[in-house]
Amino acid sequence: MKNLVVIGAGPGGYTAAFYAADLGLNVTLIEKSSTLGGVCLNVGCIPSKSYLHLTKVLEEAKEVSHAGIFFEQPKVDTDKMREYKNSVVAKLTNGLKTLAKQRKISVIYGEAKFVNNSTINVKDNSGNVTTINFDYAIIATGSRPSTIPNVPLSDRIWDSTDALELKTIPKKMLVVGGGVIGLELGSVYGSLGSDVTVIEFLDGLLPGADRDLVAVLQKKLSNKIKNVWTSSKVVSMEDMGNGIKVKYEGKFTGEDVFDNVLLSVGRKPNTEVLGLENTKIELNRGFIVVDEKRQTKEPNIFAIGDVVGNPMLAHKASAEAKVAVEAILGHKVAFEPKVIPSVVYTDPEVAWAGITENEAKSMNLNYDVVKFPYQALGRAIAMDRTEGFTKLIIEKETEIILGVAMIGPNAGDMITEGALAIEMGATVKDIALTIHPHPTLSESMMEAAEMFYGHCTHLYKPKK
Numbered sequence: 001m002k003n004l005v006v007i008g009a010g011p012g013g014y015t016a017a018f019y020a021a022d023l024g025l026n027v028t029l030i031e032k033s034s035t036l037g038g039v040c041l042n043v044g045c046i047p048s049k050s051y052l053h054l055t056k057v058l059e060e061a062k063e064v065s066h067a068g069i070f071f072e073q074p075k076v077d078t079d080k081m082r083e084y085k086n087s088v089v090a091k092l093t094n095g096l097k098t099l100a101k102q103r104k105i106s107v108i109y110g111e112a113k114f115v116n117n118s119t120i121n122v123k124d125n126s127g128n129v130t131t132i133n134f135d136y137a138i139i140a141t142g143s144r145p146s147t148i149p150n151v152p153l154s155d156r157i158w159d160s161t162d163a164l165e166l167k168t169i170p171k172k173m174l175v176v177g178g179g180v181i182g183l184e185l186g187s188v189y190g191s192l193g194s195d196v197t198v199i200e201f202l203d204g205l206l207p208g209a210d211r212d213l214v215a216v217l218q219k220k221l222s223n224k225i226k227n228v229w230t231s232s233k234v235v236s237m238e239d240m241g242n243g244i245k246v247k248y249e250g251k252f253t254g255e256d257v258f259d260n261v262l263l264s265v266g267r268k269p270n271t272e273v274l275g276l277e278n279t280k281i282e283l284n285r286g287f288i289v290v291d292e293k294r295q296t297k298e299p300n301i302f303a304i305g306d307v308v309g310n311p312m313l314a315h316k317a318s319a320e321a322k323v324a325v326e327a328i329l330g331h332k333v334a335f336e337p338k339v340i341p342s343v344v345y346t347d348p349e350v351a352w353a354g355i356t357e358n359e360a361k362s363m364n365l366n367y368d369v370v371k372f373p374y375q376a377l378g379r380a381i382a383m384d385r386t387e388g389f390t391k392l393i394i395e396k397e398t399e400i401i402l403g404v405a406m407i408g409p410n411a412g413d414m415i416t417e418g419a420l421a422i423e424m425g426a427t428v429k430d431i432a433l434t435i436h437p438h439p440t441l442s443e444s445m446m447e448a449a450e451m452f453y454g455h456c457t458h459l460y461k462p463k464k
Helices: 011-022 038-043 045-067 078-102 180-191 211-223 314-328 357-362 378-383 411-423 428-433 443-453
Strands: 003-007 026-031 106-109 111-116 119-123 129-133 136-139 143-145 172-176 195-199 225-229 232-239 244-250 254-258 260-263 267-269 301-303 342-344 349-354 367-373 389-395 401-408
Touching: 003 011, 011 026, 011 038, 011 078, 011 314, 038 045, 038 078, 045 078, 045 180, 136 314, 172 180, 172 254, 180 195, 180 211, 180 225, 180 260, 180 342, 195 232, 211 225, 211 349, 211 389, 211 401, 244 260, 301 314, 342 411, 349 411, 357 389, 357 401, 367 443, 378 443, 389 428, 389 443, 401 411, 401 443, 411 443, 428 443
Parallel strands: 003 026, 003 136, 026 106, 136 301, 172 195, 172 260, 195 225
Antiparallel strands: 111 119, 119 129, 143 267, 232 244, 244 254, 342 349, 349 401, 367 389, 389 401
Protein backbone atom coordinates (compact mmCIF):
# COMPACT_ATOMS: atom_id res chain seq x y z
CA MET A 1 0.00 0.00 0.00
CA LYS A 2 1.38 3.39 -1.03
CA ASN A 3 2.01 5.97 1.71
CA LEU A 4 0.61 9.46 1.13
CA VAL A 5 1.40 12.46 3.28
CA VAL A 6 -0.96 15.44 3.06
CA ILE A 7 0.42 18.68 4.51
CA GLY A 8 -2.35 21.03 5.60
CA ALA A 9 -5.86 20.12 6.75
CA GLY A 10 -7.96 22.84 5.15
CA PRO A 11 -10.69 22.10 2.57
CA GLY A 12 -8.09 21.04 0.01
CA GLY A 13 -6.01 18.99 2.43
CA TYR A 14 -8.75 17.13 4.25
CA THR A 15 -10.58 16.45 0.98
CA ALA A 16 -7.38 14.95 -0.45
CA ALA A 17 -6.76 12.88 2.68
CA PHE A 18 -10.33 11.57 2.89
CA TYR A 19 -10.57 10.80 -0.84
CA ALA A 20 -7.19 9.04 -0.85
CA ALA A 21 -8.15 6.94 2.16
CA ASP A 22 -11.46 6.01 0.52
CA LEU A 23 -9.51 4.84 -2.54
CA GLY A 24 -7.15 2.65 -0.54
CA LEU A 25 -4.04 4.73 0.16
CA ASN A 26 -2.34 4.79 3.56
CA VAL A 27 -2.73 8.44 4.58
CA THR A 28 -0.99 10.69 7.09
CA LEU A 29 -2.51 14.15 7.51
CA ILE A 30 -0.32 16.89 9.01
CA GLU A 31 -1.75 20.12 10.41
CA LYS A 32 0.24 22.81 12.22
CA SER A 33 -2.82 24.10 14.12
CA SER A 34 -4.55 22.25 16.95
CA THR A 35 -7.73 21.64 14.92
CA LEU A 36 -8.54 20.42 11.43
CA GLY A 37 -10.28 22.58 8.85
CA GLY A 38 -7.63 25.14 8.04
CA VAL A 39 -8.31 28.85 7.65
CA CYS A 40 -11.70 28.26 6.04
CA LEU A 41 -13.33 26.46 8.94
CA ASN A 42 -11.44 28.10 11.80
CA VAL A 43 -10.80 31.75 10.91
CA GLY A 44 -12.28 32.30 7.46
CA CYS A 45 -15.29 31.16 5.47
CA ILE A 46 -17.35 29.52 8.21
CA PRO A 47 -16.97 32.02 11.09
CA SER A 48 -17.52 34.98 8.80
CA LYS A 49 -20.68 33.37 7.39
CA SER A 50 -21.90 32.78 10.95
CA TYR A 51 -21.66 36.52 11.64
CA LEU A 52 -23.13 37.41 8.26
CA HIS A 53 -26.13 35.20 9.05
CA LEU A 54 -26.66 36.87 12.41
CA THR A 55 -26.37 40.40 11.07
CA LYS A 56 -28.68 39.58 8.16
CA VAL A 57 -31.35 38.59 10.69
CA LEU A 58 -30.66 41.86 12.51
CA GLU A 59 -31.11 43.89 9.32
CA GLU A 60 -34.25 42.03 8.26
CA ALA A 61 -35.81 42.70 11.66
CA LYS A 62 -35.26 46.42 11.07
CA GLU A 63 -36.63 46.39 7.53
CA VAL A 64 -39.85 44.46 8.09
CA SER A 65 -41.65 47.23 10.00
CA HIS A 66 -43.23 48.63 6.83
CA ALA A 67 -45.06 45.30 6.44
CA GLY A 68 -46.64 45.49 9.88
CA ILE A 69 -44.16 43.58 12.05
CA PHE A 70 -42.40 45.60 14.72
CA PHE A 71 -39.54 44.72 17.03
CA GLU A 72 -38.08 46.60 19.94
CA GLN A 73 -34.58 48.00 19.52
CA PRO A 74 -32.40 44.88 19.41
CA LYS A 75 -29.75 44.26 22.03
CA VAL A 76 -26.48 42.90 20.67
CA ASP A 77 -24.39 40.66 22.93
CA THR A 78 -21.04 40.21 21.16
CA ASP A 79 -19.95 37.57 23.67
CA LYS A 80 -22.96 35.45 22.73
CA MET A 81 -22.30 36.06 19.04
CA ARG A 82 -18.73 34.88 19.48
CA GLU A 83 -19.92 31.83 21.39
CA TYR A 84 -22.30 31.00 18.56
CA LYS A 85 -19.54 31.37 15.99
CA ASN A 86 -17.21 29.19 18.06
CA SER A 87 -19.88 26.51 18.45
CA VAL A 88 -20.37 26.36 14.68
CA VAL A 89 -16.62 26.06 14.14
CA ALA A 90 -16.27 23.40 16.84
CA LYS A 91 -19.08 21.31 15.40
CA LEU A 92 -17.47 21.25 11.98
CA THR A 93 -13.87 20.75 13.08
CA ASN A 94 -14.85 17.96 15.49
CA GLY A 95 -16.80 16.39 12.64
CA LEU A 96 -13.64 16.36 10.53
CA LYS A 97 -11.72 14.74 13.37
CA THR A 98 -14.33 11.98 13.55
CA LEU A 99 -14.29 11.47 9.78
CA ALA A 100 -10.49 11.16 9.80
CA LYS A 101 -10.68 8.59 12.57
CA GLN A 102 -13.35 6.59 10.75
CA ARG A 103 -11.06 6.45 7.71
CA LYS A 104 -8.11 5.34 9.84
CA ILE A 105 -6.09 8.39 8.81
CA SER A 106 -3.08 9.16 10.98
CA VAL A 107 -3.34 12.80 12.04
CA ILE A 108 -0.20 14.56 13.27
CA TYR A 109 -0.30 18.12 14.64
CA GLY A 110 2.88 20.01 13.89
CA GLU A 111 4.88 21.92 11.30
CA ALA A 112 6.17 19.92 8.34
CA LYS A 113 9.47 20.47 6.56
CA PHE A 114 10.82 18.53 3.61
CA VAL A 115 14.19 16.84 4.12
CA ASN A 116 14.14 15.57 0.55
CA ASN A 117 11.58 14.31 -1.96
CA SER A 118 10.67 11.27 0.17
CA THR A 119 11.15 12.41 3.77
CA ILE A 120 9.68 15.09 5.98
CA ASN A 121 10.25 16.15 9.56
CA VAL A 122 7.29 17.25 11.66
CA LYS A 123 7.94 19.45 14.71
CA ASP A 124 5.15 19.58 17.27
CA ASN A 125 4.41 22.42 19.69
CA SER A 126 6.76 20.91 22.28
CA GLY A 127 9.66 20.88 19.84
CA ASN A 128 9.62 17.11 19.32
CA VAL A 129 10.46 16.03 15.78
CA THR A 130 8.95 13.05 13.98
CA THR A 131 10.47 11.81 10.73
CA ILE A 132 8.07 10.43 8.13
CA ASN A 133 8.97 8.63 4.91
CA PHE A 134 6.45 8.81 2.09
CA ASP A 135 5.83 7.62 -1.45
CA TYR A 136 3.70 10.62 -2.36
CA ALA A 137 2.93 14.00 -0.83
CA ILE A 138 0.27 16.65 -1.39
CA ILE A 139 1.03 20.19 -0.23
CA ALA A 140 -2.11 22.06 0.86
CA THR A 141 -0.76 24.63 3.30
CA GLY A 142 -3.07 27.45 2.21
CA SER A 143 -2.47 31.17 2.62
CA ARG A 144 -2.49 33.96 5.19
CA PRO A 145 -3.54 37.61 5.15
CA SER A 146 -1.17 40.04 3.45
CA THR A 147 -0.07 43.07 5.41
CA ILE A 148 1.03 46.61 4.59
CA PRO A 149 4.81 47.18 4.91
CA ASN A 150 5.81 48.90 8.15
CA VAL A 151 2.27 48.59 9.55
CA PRO A 152 2.30 45.99 12.35
CA LEU A 153 -0.91 44.43 13.61
CA SER A 154 -2.07 45.62 17.04
CA ASP A 155 -5.15 45.93 19.22
CA ARG A 156 -6.32 48.65 16.85
CA ILE A 157 -4.95 47.39 13.51
CA TRP A 158 -6.50 44.06 12.56
CA ASP A 159 -6.31 41.40 9.92
CA SER A 160 -9.35 39.25 9.14
CA THR A 161 -8.53 36.78 11.93
CA ASP A 162 -8.52 39.57 14.50
CA ALA A 163 -11.78 40.98 13.18
CA LEU A 164 -13.51 37.63 13.64
CA GLU A 165 -12.81 37.74 17.37
CA LEU A 166 -15.40 40.52 17.72
CA LYS A 167 -13.62 41.90 20.77
CA THR A 168 -15.06 45.37 20.30
CA ILE A 169 -17.45 47.23 18.02
CA PRO A 170 -15.48 50.33 17.03
CA LYS A 171 -17.38 53.56 16.73
CA LYS A 172 -15.34 54.51 13.67
CA MET A 173 -13.67 51.85 11.50
CA LEU A 174 -11.56 51.88 8.35
CA VAL A 175 -11.42 48.88 6.03
CA VAL A 176 -8.38 48.90 3.76
CA GLY A 177 -9.29 46.90 0.67
CA GLY A 178 -12.63 46.68 -1.12
CA GLY A 179 -12.50 43.00 -2.02
CA VAL A 180 -14.58 40.11 -0.75
CA ILE A 181 -13.16 39.92 2.78
CA GLY A 182 -13.26 43.67 3.33
CA LEU A 183 -16.87 44.03 2.22
CA GLU A 184 -18.10 40.98 4.12
CA LEU A 185 -16.50 41.94 7.43
CA GLY A 186 -17.11 45.64 6.88
CA SER A 187 -20.82 44.95 6.45
CA VAL A 188 -20.87 42.84 9.63
CA TYR A 189 -19.39 45.66 11.71
CA GLY A 190 -21.60 48.20 9.97
CA SER A 191 -24.70 46.23 10.94
CA LEU A 192 -23.45 46.10 14.52
CA GLY A 193 -23.17 49.87 14.71
CA SER A 194 -19.72 50.84 13.44
CA ASP A 195 -19.28 53.87 11.21
CA VAL A 196 -17.44 52.06 8.39
CA THR A 197 -15.29 53.53 5.63
CA VAL A 198 -13.79 51.38 2.87
CA ILE A 199 -10.73 52.56 0.94
CA GLU A 200 -9.76 50.76 -2.27
CA PHE A 201 -6.68 51.37 -4.44
CA LEU A 202 -8.44 50.39 -7.68
CA ASP A 203 -11.24 52.38 -9.30
CA GLY A 204 -14.02 50.14 -8.01
CA LEU A 205 -15.00 47.58 -5.41
CA LEU A 206 -14.78 43.83 -6.06
CA PRO A 207 -12.21 43.74 -8.87
CA GLY A 208 -13.20 40.96 -11.26
CA ALA A 209 -16.95 41.43 -10.87
CA ASP A 210 -18.98 43.28 -13.49
CA ARG A 211 -19.72 46.90 -12.61
CA ASP A 212 -23.52 46.53 -12.83
CA LEU A 213 -23.37 43.98 -10.01
CA VAL A 214 -21.10 46.20 -7.93
CA ALA A 215 -23.36 49.23 -8.42
CA VAL A 216 -26.36 47.41 -6.95
CA LEU A 217 -24.31 46.04 -4.05
CA GLN A 218 -22.75 49.39 -3.21
CA LYS A 219 -26.14 51.09 -3.13
CA LYS A 220 -27.62 48.38 -0.91
CA LEU A 221 -24.64 48.47 1.46
CA SER A 222 -24.80 52.24 1.88
CA ASN A 223 -26.73 51.84 5.14
CA LYS A 224 -23.90 49.69 6.56
CA ILE A 225 -20.84 51.21 4.91
CA LYS A 226 -20.88 54.99 5.18
CA ASN A 227 -18.02 55.88 2.83
CA VAL A 228 -16.39 54.15 -0.13
CA TRP A 229 -13.16 55.76 -1.27
CA THR A 230 -11.95 54.23 -4.55
CA SER A 231 -8.81 55.10 -6.55
CA SER A 232 -7.20 55.97 -3.22
CA LYS A 233 -4.51 54.49 -1.00
CA VAL A 234 -3.26 54.67 2.55
CA VAL A 235 0.16 56.32 2.80
CA SER A 236 0.69 56.17 6.57
CA MET A 237 -0.81 55.02 9.86
CA GLU A 238 0.09 56.32 13.29
CA ASP A 239 -1.16 55.04 16.63
CA MET A 240 -2.34 58.10 18.57
CA GLY A 241 -3.23 56.11 21.69
CA ASN A 242 -6.93 56.81 21.34
CA GLY A 243 -7.05 55.76 17.68
CA ILE A 244 -5.13 55.31 14.45
CA LYS A 245 -4.40 58.44 12.41
CA VAL A 246 -4.54 57.49 8.75
CA LYS A 247 -3.27 59.59 5.88
CA TYR A 248 -4.57 58.73 2.43
CA GLU A 249 -4.21 60.12 -1.06
CA GLY A 250 -5.60 59.71 -4.56
CA LYS A 251 -9.16 60.48 -5.60
CA PHE A 252 -9.78 61.00 -1.88
CA THR A 253 -6.94 62.79 -0.06
CA GLY A 254 -6.70 63.74 3.57
CA GLU A 255 -6.31 62.29 7.04
CA ASP A 256 -8.63 61.01 9.73
CA VAL A 257 -8.54 59.11 13.02
CA PHE A 258 -10.24 55.71 13.31
CA ASP A 259 -10.81 53.56 16.36
CA ASN A 260 -9.79 50.46 14.43
CA VAL A 261 -8.40 49.59 11.02
CA LEU A 262 -9.03 46.30 9.23
CA LEU A 263 -6.41 45.32 6.65
CA SER A 264 -7.94 43.22 3.89
CA VAL A 265 -5.38 43.68 1.13
CA GLY A 266 -5.18 40.14 -0.17
CA ARG A 267 -3.52 36.91 0.85
CA LYS A 268 -0.13 35.28 0.31
CA PRO A 269 0.76 31.57 0.08
CA ASN A 270 2.28 29.62 2.96
CA THR A 271 5.35 28.19 1.25
CA GLU A 272 8.34 29.77 3.03
CA VAL A 273 8.98 27.27 5.85
CA LEU A 274 8.26 24.00 4.05
CA GLY A 275 11.87 23.27 3.16
CA LEU A 276 11.05 23.33 -0.54
CA GLU A 277 14.69 24.26 -1.21
CA ASN A 278 15.49 20.64 -0.34
CA THR A 279 13.45 19.48 -3.32
CA LYS A 280 13.20 20.31 -7.04
CA ILE A 281 9.89 22.13 -6.48
CA GLU A 282 9.79 25.51 -8.22
CA LEU A 283 8.09 28.70 -7.08
CA ASN A 284 6.66 31.61 -9.05
CA ARG A 285 6.15 34.73 -6.92
CA GLY A 286 5.80 32.48 -3.89
CA PHE A 287 3.30 30.10 -5.48
CA ILE A 288 4.18 26.47 -6.20
CA VAL A 289 4.44 25.66 -9.91
CA VAL A 290 2.25 22.70 -10.90
CA ASP A 291 0.96 21.11 -14.10
CA GLU A 292 -2.60 20.18 -15.04
CA LYS A 293 -2.46 17.20 -12.68
CA ARG A 294 -1.32 19.50 -9.83
CA GLN A 295 2.06 17.76 -10.02
CA THR A 296 5.18 19.73 -9.05
CA LYS A 297 8.67 19.39 -10.52
CA GLU A 298 9.05 16.48 -8.10
CA PRO A 299 6.93 13.77 -9.79
CA ASN A 300 5.78 12.29 -6.47
CA ILE A 301 4.84 15.62 -4.84
CA PHE A 302 1.66 17.48 -5.69
CA ALA A 303 0.28 20.86 -4.55
CA ILE A 304 -3.27 22.21 -4.40
CA GLY A 305 -5.29 25.18 -3.22
CA ASP A 306 -4.05 28.65 -2.37
CA VAL A 307 -0.36 27.65 -2.61
CA VAL A 308 -0.68 27.14 -6.38
CA GLY A 309 -2.37 30.47 -7.12
CA ASN A 310 -5.66 32.17 -7.80
CA PRO A 311 -8.50 31.89 -7.38
CA MET A 312 -7.96 31.34 -3.66
CA LEU A 313 -11.25 29.57 -3.03
CA ALA A 314 -12.04 26.57 -0.84
CA HIS A 315 -14.12 24.82 -3.50
CA LYS A 316 -11.31 25.18 -6.04
CA ALA A 317 -8.89 23.54 -3.57
CA SER A 318 -11.28 20.65 -2.94
CA ALA A 319 -11.69 20.02 -6.65
CA GLU A 320 -7.93 20.08 -7.17
CA ALA A 321 -7.53 17.62 -4.30
CA LYS A 322 -9.50 14.93 -6.10
CA VAL A 323 -7.51 15.45 -9.30
CA ALA A 324 -4.20 15.11 -7.42
CA VAL A 325 -5.28 11.91 -5.68
CA GLU A 326 -6.48 10.33 -8.90
CA ALA A 327 -3.24 11.33 -10.62
CA ILE A 328 -1.29 9.60 -7.82
CA LEU A 329 -3.35 6.47 -8.48
CA GLY A 330 -2.40 6.61 -12.16
CA HIS A 331 -5.72 7.79 -13.53
CA LYS A 332 -5.76 9.97 -16.63
CA VAL A 333 -6.97 13.25 -15.13
CA ALA A 334 -6.41 16.99 -15.39
CA PHE A 335 -7.67 20.03 -13.53
CA GLU A 336 -9.31 21.96 -16.33
CA PRO A 337 -12.74 23.20 -15.23
CA LYS A 338 -14.58 25.55 -17.54
CA VAL A 339 -15.73 27.58 -14.55
CA ILE A 340 -14.97 28.14 -10.89
CA PRO A 341 -17.90 30.04 -9.33
CA SER A 342 -17.20 33.11 -7.22
CA VAL A 343 -19.49 34.28 -4.41
CA VAL A 344 -19.52 37.35 -2.19
CA TYR A 345 -21.64 36.60 0.90
CA THR A 346 -22.76 40.13 1.62
CA ASP A 347 -26.45 40.96 1.69
CA PRO A 348 -27.36 40.93 -1.13
CA GLU A 349 -25.08 38.13 -2.26
CA VAL A 350 -23.10 38.50 -5.48
CA ALA A 351 -22.18 35.47 -7.58
CA TRP A 352 -20.79 34.78 -11.02
CA ALA A 353 -19.46 31.88 -13.06
CA GLY A 354 -17.79 31.68 -16.44
CA ILE A 355 -16.93 34.66 -18.62
CA THR A 356 -17.94 38.03 -17.20
CA GLU A 357 -19.33 40.79 -19.39
CA ASN A 358 -16.10 42.72 -18.90
CA GLU A 359 -14.07 39.73 -20.10
CA ALA A 360 -16.36 39.10 -23.08
CA LYS A 361 -15.88 42.71 -24.13
CA SER A 362 -12.10 42.64 -23.73
CA MET A 363 -11.89 39.36 -25.65
CA ASN A 364 -13.92 40.85 -28.53
CA LEU A 365 -16.38 37.95 -28.40
CA ASN A 366 -19.55 37.99 -30.44
CA TYR A 367 -21.90 37.88 -27.46
CA ASP A 368 -25.25 39.05 -26.20
CA VAL A 369 -26.31 39.95 -22.67
CA VAL A 370 -29.75 39.53 -21.14
CA LYS A 371 -30.72 40.59 -17.62
CA PHE A 372 -33.89 39.71 -15.78
CA PRO A 373 -34.62 42.24 -13.02
CA TYR A 374 -36.04 41.03 -9.73
CA GLN A 375 -38.62 43.84 -9.84
CA ALA A 376 -40.52 41.45 -12.14
CA LEU A 377 -39.89 38.29 -10.07
CA GLY A 378 -42.80 37.17 -7.91
CA ARG A 379 -40.74 35.57 -5.13
CA ALA A 380 -38.44 38.59 -4.89
CA ILE A 381 -41.43 40.94 -4.65
CA ALA A 382 -42.96 38.78 -1.92
CA MET A 383 -39.66 38.94 -0.04
CA ASP A 384 -39.35 42.69 -0.64
CA ARG A 385 -35.95 42.06 -2.20
CA THR A 386 -36.27 43.47 -5.68
CA GLU A 387 -32.86 45.15 -5.97
CA GLY A 388 -31.23 42.23 -7.78
CA PHE A 389 -31.07 40.65 -11.21
CA THR A 390 -29.82 37.58 -13.07
CA LYS A 391 -27.61 38.06 -16.12
CA LEU A 392 -26.66 35.66 -18.90
CA ILE A 393 -23.74 36.15 -21.28
CA ILE A 394 -24.53 34.22 -24.46
CA GLU A 395 -22.47 33.44 -27.55
CA LYS A 396 -24.62 34.84 -30.37
CA GLU A 397 -23.76 32.33 -33.08
CA THR A 398 -24.19 29.12 -31.07
CA GLU A 399 -26.45 30.43 -28.28
CA ILE A 400 -24.16 28.66 -25.78
CA ILE A 401 -24.09 30.06 -22.24
CA LEU A 402 -20.68 31.66 -21.66
CA GLY A 403 -21.30 33.25 -18.28
CA VAL A 404 -23.88 33.75 -15.58
CA ALA A 405 -23.96 36.46 -12.93
CA MET A 406 -26.51 37.40 -10.30
CA ILE A 407 -27.03 39.62 -7.32
CA GLY A 408 -29.72 39.09 -4.72
CA PRO A 409 -30.75 36.77 -1.89
CA ASN A 410 -29.26 33.27 -2.16
CA ALA A 411 -27.24 34.11 -5.27
CA GLY A 412 -24.45 31.91 -3.94
CA ASP A 413 -26.76 28.90 -3.95
CA MET A 414 -28.34 29.67 -7.31
CA ILE A 415 -25.10 30.19 -9.23
CA THR A 416 -24.53 26.43 -9.33
CA GLU A 417 -27.17 26.09 -12.05
CA GLY A 418 -25.20 28.54 -14.15
CA ALA A 419 -21.92 26.72 -13.49
CA LEU A 420 -23.47 23.38 -14.48
CA ALA A 421 -24.95 24.90 -17.63
CA ILE A 422 -21.54 26.19 -18.73
CA GLU A 423 -19.74 22.93 -17.86
CA MET A 424 -22.26 20.97 -19.95
CA GLY A 425 -22.14 23.39 -22.87
CA ALA A 426 -25.83 24.21 -22.43
CA THR A 427 -27.54 26.66 -24.74
CA VAL A 428 -29.86 29.43 -23.71
CA LYS A 429 -32.71 27.30 -25.13
CA ASP A 430 -31.82 24.52 -22.65
CA ILE A 431 -32.29 26.95 -19.78
CA ALA A 432 -35.50 28.39 -21.23
CA LEU A 433 -37.04 24.93 -21.68
CA THR A 434 -36.09 23.71 -18.19
CA ILE A 435 -39.20 24.00 -15.99
CA HIS A 436 -38.32 25.99 -12.88
CA PRO A 437 -40.55 25.86 -9.77
CA HIS A 438 -42.76 28.86 -9.05
CA PRO A 439 -42.47 31.07 -7.14
CA THR A 440 -38.69 30.93 -6.69
CA LEU A 441 -35.69 33.15 -7.23
CA SER A 442 -34.26 30.48 -9.54
CA GLU A 443 -37.00 31.31 -12.07
CA SER A 444 -34.89 34.32 -12.95
CA MET A 445 -32.58 31.99 -14.89
CA MET A 446 -35.46 30.75 -17.06
CA GLU A 447 -36.94 34.22 -17.48
CA ALA A 448 -33.58 35.66 -18.49
CA ALA A 449 -33.20 32.89 -21.06
CA GLU A 450 -36.66 33.64 -22.43
CA MET A 451 -35.73 37.30 -22.76
CA PHE A 452 -33.09 36.29 -25.28
CA TYR A 453 -35.92 35.18 -27.58
CA GLY A 454 -38.16 38.16 -26.86
CA HIS A 455 -41.03 36.37 -25.16
CA CYS A 456 -40.37 36.57 -21.45
CA THR A 457 -43.62 35.97 -19.55
CA HIS A 458 -43.23 38.47 -16.73
CA LEU A 459 -41.43 41.25 -18.58
CA TYR A 460 -42.34 42.75 -21.92
CA LYS A 461 -39.27 42.77 -24.15
CA PRO A 462 -40.03 42.91 -27.88
CA LYS A 463 -37.76 40.77 -30.04
CA LYS A 464 -35.11 42.75 -31.84
